[in-house]
Amino acid sequence: MAVLQFTLPSITGPRHRPESRLVRWPVQCSTERQALFNRIAPVYDNLNDLLSLGGHRVWKRMCVSWTGAKEGDTVLDVCCGSGDLAFLLSEKVGINGKVIALDFSKEQLQVAASRQRERWVEGDAIDLPFSVSSFDAATIGYGLRNVLNRKKALEEMHRVLKPGSKLSILDFNKSSQPITSSIQDLMIDNVVVPVASGYGLASEYQYLKNSIKEYLTGKELEKLALEAGFSEAEHYEMFAGLMGNLVAKR
Ligand SMILES: C/C(=C\Cc1cc(O)c2ccccc2c1O)CCC[C@H](C)CCC[C@H](C)CCCC(C)C
Numbered sequence: 061m062a063v064l065q066f067t068l069p070s071i072t073g074p075r076h077r078p079e080s081r082l083v084r085w086p087v088q089c090s091t092e093r094q095a096l097f098n099r100i101a102p103v104y105d106n107l108n109d110l111l112s113l114g115g116h117r118v119w120k121r122m123c124v125s126w127t128g129a130k131e132g133d134t135v136l137d138v139c140c141g142s143g144d145l146a147f148l149l150s151e152k153v154g155i156n157g158k159v160i161a162l163d164f165s166k167e168q169l170q171v172a173a174s175r176q177r178e179r180w181v182e183g184d185a186i187d188l189p190f191s192v193s194s195f196d197a198a199t200i201g202y203g204l205r206n207v208l209n210r211k212k213a214l215e216e217m218h219r220v221l222k223p224g225s226k227l228s229i230l231d232f233n234k235s236s237q238p239i240t241s242s243i244q245d246l247m248i249d250n251v252v253v254p255v256a257s258g259y260g261l262a263s264e265y266q267y268l269k270n271s272i273k274e275y276l277t278g279k280e281l282e283k284l285a286l287e288a289g290f291s292e293a294e295h296y297e298m299f300a301g302l303m304g305n306l307v308a309k310r
């Protein structure tokens with residue numbers, strides 16, 4: 061059985077930040093969001109492992125499995141961040157396949173590029189620099205919620221996918237069950253944000269909570285995917301409804 065190991069990164073970063081660096085809600089513009097993910101890039105992976113006790117790696121494996129990606133495929137990971145999903149996709153497509161990973165955060169891409177050889181592209185999810193029907197599968201993990209124009213991003217992913225291929229969208233689940241929503245809030249308010257504040261990132265992780273509140277439910281995501289042109293869309297809840305994954309067919 062794999063032993064989960066967490067390297068507790070040294071607590072770095074300014075404990076007190078000038079007012080101008082605090083993240084205000086709503087984070088209305090793309091540049092502010094870009095800056096937020098640039099700031100959290102150095103500790104992003106370690107905090108995800110620590111705060112989810114490694115659980116996010118299971119949820120990401122499920123996301124990739126739902127794409128149906130196989131040996132030799134050419135696949136895309138949008139909002140790739142530090143590259144977790146891209147690495148899992150490269151396991152699926154093998155040496156004969158190709159993984160392209162896109163993000164608009166330079167810092168996140170630098171972390172990813174330091175880890176593996178995938179093709180890393182700096183770009184915007186709402187204006188993908190790829191031709192029509194380029195990919196056999198695509199993922200977007202914990203990304204769509206952070207994109208301002210979500211429908212445009214879905215339309216772009218639809219455009220670059222081959223007919224019949226799948227898009228797998230992993231994110232927090234905006235639950236319609238009050239108890240689930242309360243547990244999510246409790247974890248974020250009492251664990252996630254306090255731990256992040258030790259790294260001077262309290263307001264960045266408070267943004268996380270606000271963005272989940274502003275996100276779409278599973279049913280709303282299914283509807284938006286169909287409106288964006290996908291022929292089928294099915295949302296699956298995971299981990300007692302705290303996480304969710306939408307699988308959309310081109
Ligand atoms: C990989 C995960 C979150 C990625 C992520 C997404 C965002 O939009 C952010 C925005 C701003 C700052 C950070 C992020 C961000 O990290 C999911 C796992 C990591 C979560 C931070 C922890 C979630 C904890 C669960 C709500 C409950 C876990 C219970 C149990 C201990 C496993």
Ligand SMILES: C[S@@+](CC[C@H](N)C(=O)[O-])C[C@H]1O[C@@H](n2cnc3c(N)ncnc32)[C@H](O)[C@@H]1O
Pocket residue numbers: 090093094097098138139140141142143144145162163164165168183184185186200201202203206207208
């Ligand atoms: C929470 S991280 C998710 C990273 C990775 N997919 C994972 O599962 O850990 C969200 C990522 O989306 C990127 N992002 C947000 N909006 C974007 C956009 N419009 N275009 C490209 N990347 C974007 C951020 O820079 C960040 O790296």
